[in-house]
Amino acid sequence: xxxxxxxxxxxTRVVAAAGTAAIASGLLLAGAGSAAAAETADGGSLSWGVxxxxxxxxxxxxxxxxxxxxxxATTAANGTYAFPATAGTVDGSSVDAAFAGSVHFTGHAGQLxxxxxxxxxxxxxxxxxxxxxxxxKSLSSGSLVHYEDVDFAALDLSAVTAQPxxxxxxxxxxxTTLTANGVPAFADFYAEGTALDPLSFTLDVAEATDPDPGTDPDPGTDPDPGTPTQAEQDLTVVVPEGTEEPEPGTFGWExxxxxSAVSLGTAADAGDHLTATGQLAPVVVTDTRSTxxxxxxxxxxxxxxxxxxxxxxxxxxxxxxxVTAGGGAVAGAAVTPGLVSxxxxxxxxxxxSAPTGHDLGTATLGADLELQLPSDTxxxxxxxTLTLTALS
Ligand code: HEM
Numbered sequence: 001x002x003x004x005x006x007x008x009x010x011x012t013r014v015v016a017a018a019g020t021a022a023i024a025s026g027l028l029l030a031g032a033g034s035a036a037a038a039e040t041a042d043g044g045s046l047s048w049g050v051x052x053x054x055x056x057x058x059x060x061x062x063x064x065x066x067x068x069x070x071x072x073a074t075t076a077a078n079g080t081y082a083f084p085a086t087a088g089t090v091d092g093s094s095v096d097a098a099f100a101g102s103v104h105f106t107g108h109a110g111q112l113x114x115x116x117x118x119x120x121x122x123x124x125x126x127x128x129x130x131x132x133x134x135x136x137k138s139l140s141s142g143s144l145v146h147y148e149d150v151d152f153a154a155l156d157l158s159a160v161t162a163q164p165x166x167x168x169x170x171x172x173x174x175x176t177t178l179t180a181n182g183v184p185a186f187a188d189f190y191a192e193g194t195a196l197d198p199l200s201f202t203l204d205v206a207e208a209t210d211p212d213p214g215t216d217p218d219p220g221t222d223p224d225p226g227t228p229t230q231a232e233q234d235l236t237v238v239v240p241e242g243t244e245e246p247e248p249g250t251f252g253w254e255x256x257x258x259x260s261a262v263s264l265g266t267a268a269d270a271g272d273h274l275t276a277t278g279q280l281a282p283v284v285v286t287d288t289r290s291t292x293x294x295x296x297x298x299x300x301x302x303x304x305x306x307x308x309x310x311x312x313x314x315x316x317x318x319x320x321x322x323v324t325a326g327g328g329a330v331a332g333a334a335v336t337p338g339l340v341s342x343x344x345x346x347x348x349x350x351x352x353s354a355p356t357g358h359d360l361g362t363a364t365l366g367a368d369l370e371l372q373l374p375s376d377t378x379x380x381x382x383x384x385t386l387t388l389t390a391l392s
Contacts, residue, residue, distance in 0.1 A: 041088030043204035044168065046099045046119060048130075048176075049080035049197040054186075058107050065107025071117065073101025080197065083119050088203045090162070090169060095123040097203055113137040113144065114185060121155070121201060123171075128155030130176065130199065136185040145184070152182040153196050163263060167204035174199045251295060251392040253285040256364075262386075264371050273339055273372050280318070280367040283351065283388065287327050288360045295392040296353035297365060298332075301345040302387075306380030311373065313346035313384060314338030318367040320351045328358030329365065337372035351388065 049055060058065040069075050073083045081103045088097030102117040114136040122129050130153040138145050153176040162169040176199050180192040267276040287295055304311040317337035322329050332350030336342055352365040 038089050038091035039168075039205040041085055041090065041097060041168065041203040042206045044085035044088060044097065044202045046083045046085065046097075046121065046199065046201040047076065047080055048083075048119075048199040049078075050103070050116070051190075051194075051196045052079070054105070055079055058105050058112075063107025063112055064109070065105060065112060067106075068104045069101060070104065071101040073103055085201070085203060090203060090205060093123065093125050093157075093162070095121060095128070095162075095171075095203070097121045097201065099201075111137065111139070111142070112187075116152070118149070120149070121199075123155065123157060126156070126158045128157055128174070129153070129179075130155060134182075134185045136187070138184075139187040147181070147185055150181045150185070151179050152185070153177065153199070154179050155199065161263070161266060165202060168202065169205070170200070170202040172200045249288055249290060251285075251287045251289055251293075251390075253283060253297065253390050255388065256282045256284055262369070264369060267371070267373065269375070270372075273375055274377060275373070276371045278369045280351075280369055280386075282323055283365045284362060285327065285329060285352065285365060285390075286362040287354065287358070287392070292357050292360070293392065294354060294356040294358070295390065296332075297351040297388055297390050298348050299345065299351055299386055299388045300348045302385045303346075304382040304384040306378075306382045309378050309380050309382075311377065311382060312338070314342065314344035315371055315373055316345045316384070317370050317372070318345060318349070319370075320365060320367045322352060322363055323366040324362075324364035326359070326363040327361035328354040329363030330354065331365065337370055339372040339374070345386070
């Protein structure tokens, strides 16, 4: 008996477009455009180990020292320190976040005494600075020197972009180097440019402040409308509701991940167009029905919108993949973004399927997403919804 029924799942739009919690990394589009509203952090934390070799030196037989955290900072199991966020703003790829707590290093029977407090991360595009108040005993004078709000470490964000989390954003493993102004605090033992530990932080953001993404809330405050602006884009993946653990003899499927928006990263100039790529949140399909009936997972994307600006969904294409083989699953055909011709994923396409008589089992399906946009695309925060449908 073959039994094939269409089972479109009720969809939950997990994250809306502009101005909500799911800002992905900056999408730099040429030309003037409206900047996304700044978002205010109401939580988060910074994780940084300063420099692993310095920590070993302090705790080891040379310095015979100790390390203590205070003021809300804590030491993590891996030896790095966690500082709670006290304030922060995220405005496209500009971030300014302050963190409480301190870490205090001592050694050489008190001759080494260094405290970092008042950490402040400031990011502008692909560069950033970690500012801190530093107190460190001078090796020559033996007295404590206070460095107020010194630019202590340089942050390199050329390969790290904000990733959406359930509550806001995270930046992971940002490479850091010692600045010239940080050198004396380490008694000149490290040269300017010495690699310090990578720094990670999260910021939780409050609900969107823009009540109506269709209108520019206050065009008069656009800080610099004459230059290219940074904006964000999200692709929202619809997570089906009520997907139960598959039992023996059933067909079940679910989108993995935490339901936050899929980031298409930073749109890059590709000559005659802009391109951005990302990964679909993997979809796990289990089919243990003795009927071995055919199944398929299909998808279709909505238009991308940023306020009142719309970009046709056809600009999105993909290359489906079977990430973990099983149950006779095969990947659907690649769909080219419809920049030049075709409908891209605006037209229903197959992510994966299994033919009648397939093996029983579980497969994980994924897809490389590719968005191709005209070079003159207006800057803005673009969001879209990809709706996945199972036929079984
Ligand atoms: C009595 C005073 C001190 C003595 C005898 C001393 C001695 C040493 C020695 C023997 C080393 C190892 C050098 C090597 O392996 O090449 C070292 C490394 C170092 N010292 Fe000191 N030191 C003193 C004070 C300080 C102070 C005040 C600071 C300021 C924070 C400091 C920061 C460092 C740093 C950053 C390193 C390099 C650690 C690493 O990454 O391996 N030292 N020190």
